[in-house]
Amino acid sequence: MLKRAFVAPDPGRARLRFAARAVLGVGLAVIVCGLAGHSLVGAVTGGLAAMLALFTVTDTTVRDQIVTTALLPAVGLPVLAAAAELHDHPVARDLTFLAVTGAGVYARRWGPRGHSLGVFAFMTFFVAQFLHATSGQLPELYAAVVLSVLTAAAVRFGLWCYERRLPPAAVPAPPAGTGLARVTTRQAVQATAGAGFALVVGQLVSGQRWYWAVGATWWIFVNTSSRGETLVRGFRRILGTVIGIGLGLLVAVPLDGAALPTAVLLAGCVFGIFYTAAVSYTWMMLCVTLLAELLYGLLGVLNPALLALRLAETGVGALGAALAVILILPVTTHTTTDAWIQRALRCVHVCTAEAAARLAGADGADPARRVAELEQLLGRVRLSVAPLVHPLNPMLGRKRRARRVLALLDDCAREIRGLVAVAADPEASHDARLAAACWRVEAAVEALTGGPAEHVGVHPAEPPVAEPALAHLHGLERALAELAAPLRTPSGPGGSPLIGA
Structure with missing residues (x-):
């Protein structure tokens, strides 16, 4: 787990820059x-607002990121006002919190911007509970949020805007649908129900820290699309929390809010959250847990009993999320995996066609952009398949097939990257055999995503070719042909394929 979090490949040092910029942006916001x-409460509010502004905004272009960042206070400040004004009205506060939870998840249907604004709205309400904000503190908290978001924006879009030098990163849209067939609609209902369970049971556990349970339910739902993904994420959240609490007993409790070492460790936690988020949810939650413990130390309320309470509330939140995805409008892992694999395979074909067009001299062809989209889609496939390859999954046949699918999709991506690299070479020439090979790729993708299984095949064995583009296309054909078995063949009696036939 440690190796996965800190030794995982980091092409272009993207995660390192992401994390380092976060430390700079959050640190400057607090300063x-x-x-x-501002008081300590104001500084904590500002630091958390800056962290959210740097973490949640994921639009594909810098211009869209600027717009979304500018909209964050417009969404967050009214929610902050509602949370503070309703502080002494528990029933109205709880109903409003649930409404914000459901709306925040539902907003994912509008893509990255909706997701960012939904997360910011929820977390603003959560932070108000975390700090026990009251209406008398609103002017200071308003100013802290606005100043911090502006500071974070100045760092992200001015001082250190490395995205301007990169091609826009494609962000796959959630699976389509209407009404209750739309995944985001189902998840909004599930999240609201799960949060309602967490809120009620969490208040039975603690009348003061109940919001931890609601927060656990919320973050388990973020960036998941199926029942299996949500259950795995809940397990990883609990594991990260347990490790974080153990670390907190060794580090945060003895510090007892000492300013300088706490500030250094807080910076380390911010770095860890941003650096590990893309590769290990468990390690990210460890860093989040330790960050919360250090903040409670600054506020003068940290003790072992509080840490035990946090673990209990996290368990309540995870249970609420699990019950919701199992019992209410479940979205199966098979359904979600099927959708993402089909989209990835279609993107493979589009990448191939774009690269072939580029080799043929078409100036408008841009295979590099399609490769970025393919990488994003494969990331979603890995997330969706994660429940099938989890060590605790007892279905060994499906686990083996899922691992085989991931390996072959990675082979496809490797051949596509090689093909695009060849296409980018101005000296590369178009070979007449490319058209036939691209047609076979198209036919293989069509068969895998909707055609009869017997049509899935590879071109008869050919002698090795010296032309690099053809070599990559032949490798791609082989990978697509080998995908037919794990994708379309049930594993044993009553088994089901990973992708719909």
């Missing part, structure tokens, strides 16, 4: 709040 004369 700005301090210079503005």
Whole structure:
């Protein structure tokens, strides 16, 4: 697990830059709040707002990121006002919190911007509970949020805007549908129900820290699309929390809020959250847990009993999420995996066609952009298949087939990257055999995503070719042909394929 989090490949040092910029942006936001004369509560609010602004905004272009960042206070400040004004009205506060939860998940249907604004709205309400914000503190908290978002934006879009030098990163849209057939609609209902369970049971466990349970339910739902993904994420959240609490007993409790070492460790936690988010949810949750413990130490309320309570509330939240995805409008892992694999395979064909067009001299062809989209889609496939390859999954046949599918899709991506690299070479020439090979790729993809299984095949064995583009296309054909078996063949009596026939 440690190797996966900190030794995982980091092409272009993207995760390192992402994490380092976060430390800079959050640190400057806290300093700005301090210079503005804000209290510790205001500085904590500002730091968390800056962290969210840097973490949640994932639009594909810098221009869209700027717009989304500018909209964050417009969504967050009214929610903050509602949370503070309803502090002494528990029933109205709880119903409003549930409404914000459901709306935040439902907003994912509008893509990255909806997701970002939904997360910011929920977390603003959560932070108000975390800090026990009251209406009298609103002017200071408003100023802290606005100043911190502006500071984070200045770092992200001015001081260190490395995205301007990169091609836009494609962000796959959620699976389509209407009404209750839409995944985001189902998840909004599930999240609201799960949060309702967590809220009620969480308040029975603790009348003061109940919001931890609701927060656990919320974050388990973020970036998941199926029942299996949500259950695996819940397990990883609990595991990360347990490890984080153990670390907190060794580090945060003895520090007891000492300013300088706490500030250094907080910076390390922010770095860890951003650096590990893309590769290990468990390690990200470890860093989040330790960050919360250090903040409670600064606020003077940290003790072992509080850490035990956090673990209990996290368990309640995970149970609420699990019950919701199992009992209410379930979205099966098979359905979600099927959708993402089909989209990835179609993107393989589009990448191939774009690369072939580029080799043929078409100036408008841009296979590099399609490769970025393919990488994003394969990331979604890995997330969707994660429940099938999890060590605790007892279905060994499906686990083996799922691992084989992932390996072959990675082979497809490797051949596509090689083909695109060849196409980018201005000296590369178009070979007449490319058209036939691309047609076979198209036919193989069509068979895998909707055609009869017997049509899935590879061109008869040919002698090795010296032309690099053809070599990559032949490798791609072989990988697509080998995908037919694990994708379309049930594993034993009552088994089901990974992708619909």
